[in-house]
Structure formats: C-alpha cells, structure tokens
Amino acid sequence: MAIYGTALLAACVLIGLFIGDVLGSAIGVKANVGGVGFSMLLLIFASEYLRKRDLLPTPTKEGVHFWSAIYIPVVVAMAAQQNVVAAVKGGPAAILAGALATAVCFALIPAIARIGTKGPTTDAQTIAE
Amino acid sequence: MEDILLDVLTKNGLLTGFAVIGFTMLVSYWLSSRFTRGKLHGSAIAIMLGLALAYVSGLFTGGQKGVADVPLLTGVGLLGGAMIRDFAITATAFGVHFQEIRKAGASGVVSLLVGVILSFVVGAAVAAAFGYTDAVSMTTIGAGAVTYIVGPVTGAAIGASSEVMALSIAAGLVKAILVMIASPFFAPRIGLDNPRTAMVFGGMMGTTSGVCGALAAIDPKLVPYGAMTSTFYTGLGCLLGPSLLFLATQALVD
Numbered sequence: 004m005a006i007y008g009t010a011l012l013a014a015c016v017l018i019g020l021f022i023g024d025v026l027g028s029a030i031g032v033k034a035n036v037g038g039v040g041f042s043m044l045l046l047i048f049a050s051e052y053l054r055k056r057d058l059l060p061t062p063t064k065e066g067v068h069f070w071s072a073i074y075i076p077v078v079v080a081m082a083a084q085q086n087v088v089a090a091v092k093g094g095p096a097a098i099l100a101g102a103l104a105t106a107v108c109f110a111l112i113p114a115i116a117r118i119g120t121k122g123p124t125t126d127a128q129t130i131a132e
Numbered sequence: 133m134e135d136i137l138l139d140v141l142t143k144n145g146l147l148t149g150f151a152v153i154g155f156t157m158l159v160s161y162w163l164s165s166r167f168t169r170g171k172l173h174g175s176a177i178a179i180m181l182g183l184a185l186a187y188v189s190g191l192f193t194g195g196q197k198g199v200a201d202v203p204l205l206t207g208v209g210l211l212g213g214a215m216i217r218d219f220a221i222t223a224t225a226f227g228v229h230f231q232e233i234r235k236a237g238a239s240g241v242v243s244l245l246v247g248v249i250l251s252f253v254v255g256a257a258v259a260a261a262f263g264y265t266d267a268v269s270m271t272t273i274g275a276g277a278v279t280y281i282v283g284p285v286t287g288a289a290i291g292a293s294s295e296v297m298a299l300s301i302a303a304g305l306v307k308a309i310l311v312m313i314a315s316p317f318f319a320p321r322i323g324l325d326n327p328r329t330a331m332v333f334g335g336m337m338g339t340t341s342g343v344c345g346a347l348a349a350i351d352p353k354l355v356p357y358g359a360m361t362s363t364f365y366t367g368l369g370c371l372l373g374p375s376l377l378f379l380a381t382q383a384l385v386d
Binding site: 012013015016019020023026027030035036037038039040042043044046047048050051064067068070071073074075076077078079080081082083084085086087088089090091092093094095096097098099100101102103104105107108109110111112113115116117118119120 | 149150153154156157160175178179181182183184185186187189190191196197198199200208209211212213216217218219220221222223224225226227228230233235236237238239242243246247250251254255258259262264273274276277278298299300301302303304305306307308309310311312314315318322323324328329332333335336337340341344345348352355356359360361363364367368370371
C-alpha cells in the first residue's frame with residue numbers, strides 16, 4: 004500500500020528533525036542542526052534495508068515517489084513566499100553583501116570539489132585516452 | 133456566487149495551492165519550450181515567476197510572506213512551508229546511493245566550513261565598506277551573508293540594532309534568490325553536473341531554498357546531494373556566528 008511508503012518517509016523526517024533539534028539544543032544553537040540531512044540518511048538506510056529483504060513492493064515505493072516528484076512545485080511555492088520586497092529594499096549594502104558572498108563561494112566550488120580526488124590529472128588522463 | 137466561490141477557495145487553501153502552483157508550472161514549462169526551446173529550464177522560470185509574484189504580493193499586502201499574505205493564497209504558504217518542504221526534500225533521497233555521499237565526504241565537510249567562513253568575511257567586509265564598522269554590526273551583516281536565518285539569530289545573540297538585523301536578513305535573502313536564479317546559468321562552468329560537485333555546491337552556498345531551487349533547474353537528480361550538505365550549513369552558521377566569528381571580528385576591529 005502506498006501509505007506504507009508515505010508513513011516510512013514521515014517517520015524518517017520526524018526522527019531526523021528530532022535529532023536535529025536535540026543536537027541544536029545540545030550545542031546551544033537556536034536552530035535545527037542538520038535535521039533534514041539526518042532524515043535523508045535514515046531514508047537511504049531504511050530503504051536499502053527493506054529492499055534487500057524484498058519488503059519494498061512497487062505500491063510502497065509509489066508512496067515515496069509521489070512526494071519526491073512533487074518536490075519542484077514545492078520549491079516554487081517556497082519561492083513565492085520569500086520576502087522579496089525586503090531583499091530589494093535592503094539597499095546596496097545588503098545586495099552587495101549577499102551578491103559578493105554568493106559569487107566568491109560559487110567561484111571556489113571547483114577547487115573544493117577536487118579535494119579527496121586524485122586531482123586534475125584524472126581529467127588530463129581521460130582526455131589523453 | 134462570488135462569495136461562495138471565494139469561500140471554497142480559502143477554506144480549502146492547500147488544494148487552491150496545488151491548483152495555483154500547478155498552473156504556474158504549466159505556464160512556465162510552456163514558456164520554456166515555446167520561447168527558449170527548453171534552454172532555460174521550466175522550473176527555473178517557475179521559480180522566477182514565484183519570486184516575482186512574491187514581490188508584487190509584498191508590495192500590495194505589506195506583509196513578509198509573499199503570496200502567502202494574500203488571503204486567497206495562504207495555501208501556497210502551506211504547500212511551500214517548512215513541513216511539506218522538509219517532507220519533499222527528504223523524499224528525493226529515496227534511491228540515492230550512499231557510496232556517492234561517502235566519496236564526497238571530505239570535500240563536503242571542507243565546503244561547509246569554507247562556505248560559512250568565506251560568506252561571513254565577505255559580508256562583514258562589505259558592511260565595513262558601507263560604514264558599519266563596529267564589531268556587532270559587522271558580525272550581524274556578515275552572518276546575514278551566511279544565510280537569512282544565521283543573520284538574525286546571531287544579531288539577537290550579540291545585541292544588534294533592528295536596522296542592522298533587517299540589513300542582515302536582506303543580505304541573506306539576496307543570496308538565496310541569486311543562488312536560485314543565477315546558478316543554473318553558471319553551472320556548466322564549474323562542472324556542476326555530478327553528485328560530488330552538487331554536495332560541494334550545497335556546502336558552499338548553504339541556503340537550502342537557493343540550493344534546492346537551483347539544483348531542481350540544473351538536474352533534479354542532484355537535489356538530494358546538495359540538500360544533504362546545505363542542511364548542515366545554517367546550523368553550523370548559527371553555531372559559529374555569535375561565538376567564534378564574533379570574537380574574531382571583535383579582536384580585529386577593537
């Protein structure tokens with residue numbers, strides 16, 4: 004039944020958010036620390052476990068797939084409730100602070116992504132081959 | 133008749149939300165294929181439409197929650213609110229390979245630390261350039277450049293003025309919006325097409341809404357990887373902002 008999948012998903016989110024809140028209060032931060040991240044890990048492990056034991060029939064999967072498919076519209080709904088007026092009104096200081104922070108971090112992504120790999124040589128080898 | 137219709141739409145807000153967002157998606161995908169031949173992804177257009185609607189709604193209602201402040205559209209607020217958002221983001225992890233996450237482990241952690249600290253330094257420097265030279269204001273605006281949640285949390289903890297708090301939230305909002313809109317255009321240049329880079333992207337940019345919106349437009353398969361790291365970013369920022377980063381700023385300025 005589809006509800007099994009949705010229930011599994013809901014349980015993972017609730018447990019994950021709980022862990023995030025507990026972690027937040029443990030380190031004295033007024034925020035949920037990694038709640039959704041924990042939820043995702045829980046879901047990954049739970050589905051792996053169930054799949055191996057053949058306990059994940061198609062209807063159950065559908066109960067999760069629907070929510071994963073509805074994700075982009077949810078993001079659009081989220082965008083539609085941002086305080087865009089405040090962002091624009093913040094003036095040049097706010098716009099520059101936000102924009103520069105974004106640009107600088109974005110530019111560094113390739114360098115950080117290389118950490119832990121064999122480095123740019125792998126690219127060169129691929130081309131050589 | 134009109135009253136009854138409005139009543140039905142407001143009473144069943146979430147359903148109205150589904151219908152309105154569904155229609156927005158339809159229009160966006162049509163615009164995408166008709167005018168950009170799919171080059172500008174439908175979801176990117178939908179997000180821009182969403183932001184534009186939020187701006188117009190904000191101007192008319194004077195509220196802070198975009199279209200969700202329009203009584204007829206409160207359901208959109210529910211649909212895009214924290215509960216459904218977390219639910220849907222988590223669902224995207226279904227079918228993710230844990231190996232991919234482990235492979236990117238080291239660069240993911242580094243990206244989180246570099247992302248938070250670098251955003252903070254840039255934000256604080258801009259604040260100083262605009263005349264906010266005291267440690268409290270610099271820290272608060274710098275924290276806002278981390279995310280729009282870290283800004284006010286930090287500002288409240290160290291006693292910033294409400295003007296500075298507003299600036300810091302605005303800086304974070306600019307970041308979230310810019311990440312959403314601009315990243316899809318620059319994604320090919322930084323090789324943002326694989327799980328590893330998506331995780332680093334999430335860790336460097338951090339704003340969950342921005343990261344997930346951008347990745348949805350670049351390649352929906354990458355969403356869970358970026359979401360995974362970015363979800364730790366705000367927490368890390370809230371941890372470092374009022375403590376280490378504030379003390380460091382104070383030591384530098386005073």
